[in-house]
Amino acid sequence: MTTRPNAAFTALLAAALFGATTPIAKALLGTLAPFMVAGLFYLGSGIGLAIVLVVRQTLSATRVERGDIRIPRNETPWLLGAIAAGGVAGPALLMLGLAATPAATSSLLLNLEGVFTAVIAWVVFRENVDLQVFLGMVAIVAGGAVLSWQPGAGGMTSGALLVAGACFCWAIDNNLTRKVSTNDALVIACLKGLVAGTVNLGIACMLGARLPDASHMLMAMLTGFAGYGVSLVLFVVALRNLGTARTGAYFSVAPVFGVALSLLLWPESPSMLFWCAAALMTLGVWLHLRERHEHAHTHEPLAHTHRHRHDEHHRHEHDFEWDGVEPHVHEHRHLPITHTHAHFPDIHHRHRH
Template sequence: MSLRTASPALIAALLFGASTPLAKALTGSMPPLLLAGLLYLGSGLGLGIVLAARRAFSGRAQTSVGGAPAIPRHEIPWLLAAILAGGVAGPALLMTGLASTSAASASLLLNVEGVFTAVIAWVVFKENADRQIVLGMIAIVAGGLLLSWQAESTRLSVGAILIIGACLCWAIDNNLTRKASSNDALLIACLKGLVAGICNTGFAFAAGAEMPALPTIGAAMAVGFAGYGVSLALFVVGLRLLGAARTGAYFSVAPLFGVIISFILWPEAPGILFWISGALMALGVWLHLRESHEHEHSHEPMAHAHAHRHDAHHQHDHDFPWDGSEPHRHWHRHEPLVHKHPHYPDIHHRHSH
């Protein structure tokens, strides 16, 4: 697997890992539900501006080239369920848990999300799990456990249990979003942010929360745009390219980035366990990057829309004017195909073994 293929998931992990200690710094200035709402509003509104700018500069709607709908109707239930799990329940649990948990400990507990994501992907959605991928996940989780030991986060306080509950919600979200990952990643992340932001902010005000100062609102929305919005859009791209289990595994290095940011915000010299755990996580990422999964496989007939180039899997004609630009997005049909090449459980390779 090339670093280029894995980079969306790794950058998503960096942005999300950095957002946890930054969100922790804001927990004392507003109720947890309101903070969750502002983080997601920053995500949704920020990505909405990006989508509007993209459309204005391109002169056409990028989500509807060749007559393709923004999101197919049969995929909307998957997306709505993902939003409820990961955009409403998950952040509410996280922000409530952050109120009574240290930033470093919270960052480390987020390591559980990758494990839950992979287990659900392997057990429920039957993604293939090569030995090297499993070993890589074990190395990443082992690194997270060592970090947790150093940060004294092994005791399951109420705050820790709430954060683990948030991780389960996000793992469900990740696997459900995988079903709609062929669509515009910016649009999916924008919709998640807007719905989750409106719901959590509404719940907070209904519970009696007061509006914080404008600089605090701006800071929360800025953190949300980068750590939730851009990160989520990149995560969706990862789901499209790698499937849920592998994307979740790469995303599991987020706690390491979170701890590094925590040390910068609250200076503390990292001990030997930090360096050992960092090496284990690096080993896990390296094992994933060197994966080569190749066998003869069959492609069933399929029709969908996503950004693509005319590669071995996309040999088709167009029933609309096309200027030859690539990548482009439109409804297209895949005819039956049997061939052999290295691949991962992306949107075209979700077959049984």
């Protein structure tokens, strides 16, 4: 089983990569239209991950090493829904909202993604939450609000509602992506990038934007590969091991990494609000890390495919010649088992309480 510190580090690294794209996007937006930046970011993500996939499949000697890159037919609707919500509707609503909303208000409203993600996970998908995790989420979201707060920011205008709508779309995306998180994270992130990139570039061209010169295009696509592509792969892995609400909470610290990089690129003394936000988010992460959820629970029969080791949840035989190398990837079946141990809402512990 993946330990919480390792899974938390994966989620925080995803947040760091994504947060770092904000100051770079700010620099690019001086010369490029918003939809063009979004399109190039996503397309760079999709193309970059596609290259990684081809290299991996070419160098892997066996089927078990390569893994299955196909998405099961019964899970395809979840993935399509995630792409439509997070890769198409979300960016479109955000760009429309930014055009009519003060920057300070937009930054503040973007913290709603973590709230919406947790609420949908807890209410709709019945993901477990205890008081400590809830307080951790409150601390992280409060830190994001403090970080983006500016006195005199506008109220809930139509533009602000559009930004809030974008956050809701991304929250839906996060929860739907969790439904397919047992599949190859590279494939999931690659498909999202290719579809979202094509759609956003199409919108940009329809609005009259033109492709930038080669240097700006390369910078945008490389930034997208790291900040949207690699970040999303890590995010999917974290969803697999932590559940949606907890992964969303860790990912909500992304603005701190963005501000930190901004301070390095455009040096100035950090404000008191930055340190207050960092303290609140650190408190929230600490509350999540020290969570211990343990009770007797029953695993129902389950068949799926993901990278695994032969731990207490993976005691199965192989229908192929196996060289003993772990971890490895193949379809496997879980038999019913009842036991007690500390756990969190990973792909093997999605039970009712």
